[in-house]
Amino acid sequence: MKTFTLSETATSLKPSGIRKFFDLASGMEGVISLGVGEPDFVTPWNVREAAIRSLEEGYTAYTANAGLLELRQEASSYFKRKFDVSYDASEILITVGASEAIDIALRTIINPGDEVLVIEPCFVAYAPLVTLAGGIPISVSTSPENGFKLQPEELEAAITEHTKAMLLCSPSNPTGTSLNKDELEAIADVVERYNLIVLSDEIYAELMYDEAYTSFASIEGMRDHTILISGFSKGFAMTGWRLGMVAAPVFFLEHMLKIHQYMLMCAPTMAQFAAIEALRAGDRDVIAMRKSYKQRRNFIVKSFNEMGLTCHMPGGAFYAFPSIRSTGMTSEQFAEELLLEEKVAVVPGSVFGESGNGYIRCSYATSMEQLMEAVKRIKRFVDKKRDKTMNVLSQKGGEY
Template sequence: MKATSKSYVSKTVRELKPSGIRRFFDLAAGMEGVISLGVGEPDFVTPWPVREAAIRSIEEGYTSYTPNAGLPELREEITKYVKNRYHVEYSPSEVIVTVGASSAIDTAMRTILDPGDEVIVVEPCFVSYGPMVTLAGGVPVPVQALKENDFKILPSQIEAAITDKTKALMICFPNNPTGTLLNKQELEALAEVIKKHDLLVISDEIYAELTYDEEFTSMASLPGMRERTILVNGFSKAFAMTGWRLGFVCAPKEILKEMLKVHQYALMCASTTSQYAGLEALRNGREDVDKMVKSYRLRRNFIVNSFNEMGLTCHMPGGAFYAFPSIESTGLSSQEFAERLLKEEGVAVVPGDVFGESGEGHIRCSYATSMEELREAMKRIKRFINSL
């Protein structure tokens, strides 16, 4: 019997759903005059000194592999950065430079999970968390943060989801897609549950620099949490370096040395050129980050106020660069709203349900775009609402 191409693909992969974010991005790419509030990517260009450092590294012939874990000087700089900004101390031997934050999370999942292990995934969340658990042989267990709590997860919700198979908790604060930020006291309450049940935490802190009203607290900085936290961060969002694909992961030495095995076989090392760019970003990029954060804060205030004024209730996000307004008052589902808005007014947003069950009735709108385009997008969305 002749085999079909489908039979060569694993059942696990066949059953994975494509990214709901990319579907709308691809639809928008084929249309003229579209304003995209869809993909979470800074509209800023990587600062010139960072680009210049990368160019210089090429000109000077630094084009070979780096050590698997990354350039020693970059790992040293990362430890200084994490200590100064987030008050957590690591040695360079507890750092791996990765191909973006996503590869750090994937490596962590594949390192810690045995078949059937459960990972609690706080939703709404970035679309890849659950699939990465599945691809590593684990079982994602979604727990829904609710809009009535401004999408802040409660410790009691986590405790109720824990079973004898639970291995870890996957969190991201500031959150994608809601922008929700947990303060220190809220994280401490969550940490008590984690310690009580002897769980690991994979903490995606890629948006840590992009906070507006409260100081960011790293989960790893809390008492008793450094030894059970895999801290993930990177350069994409804060330093406007999405295309450089550069991230890092910090973890206790006994966990990190096992992660390095997976990283060695799967990726070898991150791009040498990108690593030299990252080194410059950490050493001299603070002023550029501050300017971008100031701009994002203004845009956040504008877009949230605009949504509330037009009747789409929207909580004030504490970080990242996303607004997550409710569209329940329109009577449309998230998918219907996003599709009609794109076709009728040429504005691309992401339906909230792609981020988890509790995202239904919402849309994610990135304000990492110019104020000029944001103003025009808000006019179009208001016109669309009125037409309903």
């Protein structure tokens, strides 16, 4: 086969660390996967029925590039009702998943050499998407001592004359960390002072367990600074529908729409009809799913702490992020050996950035029965590794 010169940007990208372990697990029998962040619930029937009805009625053509007006109007009501922030339908764009929304937002605001602050540990796609848009991702580490919550002084210390924007996710993937209103206001002061653009990834907003959700766009003075990313995958159990939405002032949105037009034309029509139903009549199902996730969260976090894997209590999303440093293993080593020896798939924290080293991400979006069995296997694995370490140290005359 002939060889060709390819894009240095494309060839330098690393494959997703999450998918690596998912692919390994998919080829093994009897594996319990706590890896991929996907609800274990099926999309509610009334939402599926709305999509079926749209097909039966022949709605199979393109929609407007920005999405069905009816859906954007419904989204406008949703943002006001849930987030206490007002957006007109003209300020809302329906995208192919929240990932597309992040991609086109970055492409809209970045010029070559612009720096974008990426708060770590973070979703694996953030830094690569900044790079693909021509920007420079700058890592801002958070610490377990603060529950992985971004501190204003950490944010300010990372800002340079080239800083253009920041990516903020609350509740967070992979830590589940959630920022309350006071904490967001402290960050907003820095954003205002340095005139930053904030891409606020709020895909997990429906999955808050202990306190009300606060959107960054609702903080006083922040609406004009914010590109709000939302969608249906996580809260509404609609991952396979590939439908997201972005809300922002027209100043941003009109240019995002142009990129969206050339990339994708529009989001899938039947998925948009399903989304209308989800926004109108989905609250009861969302509440039920959230209640189940909270029960699982409480169980798995308690279990990790009891087995000596220190784990903070996540305020939202459906991830636990326990420390595995007490085992003396790296994140990659722990995840690989756990999969091979006990057939439990987790994601090494290192794939989420440098500050994720020494941790693993475990999705509790699976049944309680599966979680109970997974916890039993993980404890057996941890005890075995600790016994081995103690034996080695004993032979050397050391202490554990």
